[in-house]
Amino acid sequence: xxxxxxxxxxxxxxxxxxxxxxxxxxxxxxxxxxxxxxxxxxxxxxxxxxxxxxxxxxxxxxxxxxxxxxxxxxxxxxxxxxxxxxxx
Amino acid sequence: xxxxxxxxxxxxxxxxxxxxxxxxxxxxxxxxxxxxxxxxxxxxxxxxxxxxxxxxxxxxxxxxxxxxxxxxxxxxxxxxxxxxxxxxxxxxxxxxxxxxxxxxxxxxxxxxxxxxxxxxxxxxxxxxxxxxxxxxxxxxxxxxxxxxxxxxxxxxxxxxxxxxxxxxxxxxxxxxxxxxxxxxxxxxxxxxxxxxxxxxxxxxxxxxxxxxxxxxxxxxxxxxxxxxxxxxxxxxxxxxxxxxxxxxxxxxxxxxxxxxxxxxxxxxxxxxxxxxxxxxxxxxxxxxxxxxxxxxxxxxxxxxxxxxxxxxxxxxxxxxxxxxxxxxxxxxxxxxxxxxxxxxxxxxxxxxxxxxxxxxxxxxxxxxxxxxxxxxxxxxxxxxxxxxxxxxxxxxxxxxx
Numbered sequence: 001x002x003x004x005x006x007x008x009x010x011x012x013x014x015x016x017x018x019x020x021x022x023x024x025x026x027x028x029x030x031x032x033x034x035x036x037x038x039x040x041x042x043x044x045x046x047x048x049x050x051x052x053x054x055x056x057x058x059x060x061x062x063x064x065x066x067x068x069x070x071x072x073x074x075x076x077x078x079x080x081x082x083x084x085x086x087x088x
Numbered sequence: 089x090x091x092x093x094x095x096x097x098x099x100x101x102x103x104x105x106x107x108x109x110x111x112x113x114x115x116x117x118x119x120x121x122x123x124x125x126x127x128x129x130x131x132x133x134x135x136x137x138x139x140x141x142x143x144x145x146x147x148x149x150x151x152x153x154x155x156x157x158x159x160x161x162x163x164x165x166x167x168x169x170x171x172x173x174x175x176x177x178x179x180x181x182x183x184x185x186x187x188x189x190x191x192x193x194x195x196x197x198x199x200x201x202x203x204x205x206x207x208x209x210x211x212x213x214x215x216x217x218x219x220x221x222x223x224x225x226x227x228x229x230x231x232x233x234x235x236x237x238x239x240x241x242x243x244x245x246x247x248x249x250x251x252x253x254x255x256x257x258x259x260x261x262x263x264x265x266x267x268x269x270x271x272x273x274x275x276x277x278x279x280x281x282x283x284x285x286x287x288x289x290x291x292x293x294x295x296x297x298x299x300x301x302x303x304x305x306x307x308x309x310x311x312x313x314x315x316x317x318x319x320x321x322x323x324x325x326x327x328x329x330x331x332x333x334x335x336x337x338x339x340x341x342x343x344x345x346x347x348x349x350x351x352x353x354x355x356x357x358x359x360x361x362x363x364x365x366x367x368x369x370x371x372x373x374x375x376x377x378x379x380x381x382x383x384x385x386x387x388x389x390x391x392x393x394x395x396x397x398x399x400x401x402x403x404x405x406x407x408x409x410x411x412x413x414x415x416x417x418x419x420x421x422x423x424x425x426x427x428x429x430x431x432x433x434x435x436x437x438x439x440x441x442x443x444x445x446x447x448x449x450x451x452x453x454x455x456x457x458x459x460x461x462x463x464x465x466x467x468x469x470x471x472x473x474x475x476x477x478x479x480x481x482x483x484x485x486x487x488x489x
Contacts, residue, residue, distance in 0.1 A: 025350065030353045061325070
């Protein structure tokens with residue numbers, strides 16, 4: 001499992017979780033196309049995040065804020081390749 | 089390191105039903121259920137409604153797991169008029185239950201344990217062990233300690249929010265357009281008729297989805313909304329929930345005693361064509377086995393878990409747990425449930441296009457029996473005929489015929 005954080009800032013692109021609002025339901029984790037979120041307790045984001053905002057859309061309580069200002073800072077990590085996902 | 093015949097990740101309705109079925113087919117197999125939660129059934133992420141017909145699969149549900157017996161459903165058009173479907177007066181004559189999932193889930197797991205399966209909660213499975221295209225086991229954390237366990241077959245019944253299934257290479261992830269995002273309160277002071285569940289339609293309170301009141305008795309009810317995800321922070325499920333409480337204020341005592349707040353997503357389509365790979369099978373909500381129109385997932389999970397159990401036990405009996413050996417799950421599930429659910433999905437695609445006025449008109453045109461048939465994916469032709477009578481909706485009829 002990747003190490004996750006509640007706030008990610010990669011060269012101006014931001015992912016922020018408001019833990020006061022979050023109800024730990026996992027909606028964000030379910031819709032993330034990049035397996036960039038895990039739910040040990042609160043959702044945690046890792047470096048696979050491309051700031052696509054889909055998690056924020058699915059959040060029923062508006063607890064996630066995503067800001068994407070710097071498109072060039074994002075590396076598209078395809079989730080199709082099984083070898084990149086299984087940590088042997 | 090532990091070794092089992094089968095590891096089941098997620099001991100909810102799908103996982104527990106699968107474990108029980110495997111043990112019934114072959115009591116000599118070793119089946120381990122891992123669950124990430126510290127307590128099975130908790131937290132509840134569900135309206136807790138279940139039709140009585142599910143007992144054909146589970147056997148009689150104990151009284152302690154049932155909060156309220158329900159006769160049927162009332163479906164409210166956006167203008168507030170409703171259509172009442174009393175299932176006790178229809179063919180089969182069976183209603184439904186609003187359950188206490190905290191009791192129900194433990195009961196289902198216990199039924200599997202009684203047959204010889206093993207369960208271990210507070211175990212977060214983080215990774216599948218993948219070797220040369222085969223799933224050979226799992227890694228995880230059990231009460232703070234890292235664990236590794238191997239198995240001939242790993243069954244993934246983790247629910248929709250888990251990412252575990254994706255490591256197998258199967259397409260388990262939910263497209264954001266094909267989920268509804270939900271908020272639910274368990275609250276007191278519900279004044280709605282407790283013999284029915286109440287489903288409210290309307291773009292003002294639940295765009296694409298619906299709002300609901302599921303009575304649990306004594307004025308306690310699960311009250312929630314499920315809506316299409318939106319990037320607009322003013323269109324979250326929580327905001328629609330408050331609009332719903334205001335619009336249907338007559339159903340509440342106004343004191344807002346909220347005992348539990350729940351949230352989550354429900355897959356409303358995107359049924360998986362391929363649910364198996366070498367040494368691996370995915371079932372239940374993790375495979376999007378949910379009714380795409382009402383979002384009911386407990387019965388679908390139980391049925392899909394049982395079918396999975398049959399297939400896994402059969403594959404182990406033949407000692408072939410390759411993709412080939414497990415592949416009979418795909419046609420089996422599609423035959424028993426998938427084709428129905430695909431019809432329901434088509435129906436949802438049509439309903440999505442309806443304006444509030446169309447929905448109001450529809451309540452006039454439909455009978456209670458139609459409503460139940462539609463929710464089961466049957467008699468879509470009836471709806472198509474109704475649509476053909478309205479020039480503005482004629483184009484939608486084609487989708488159903």
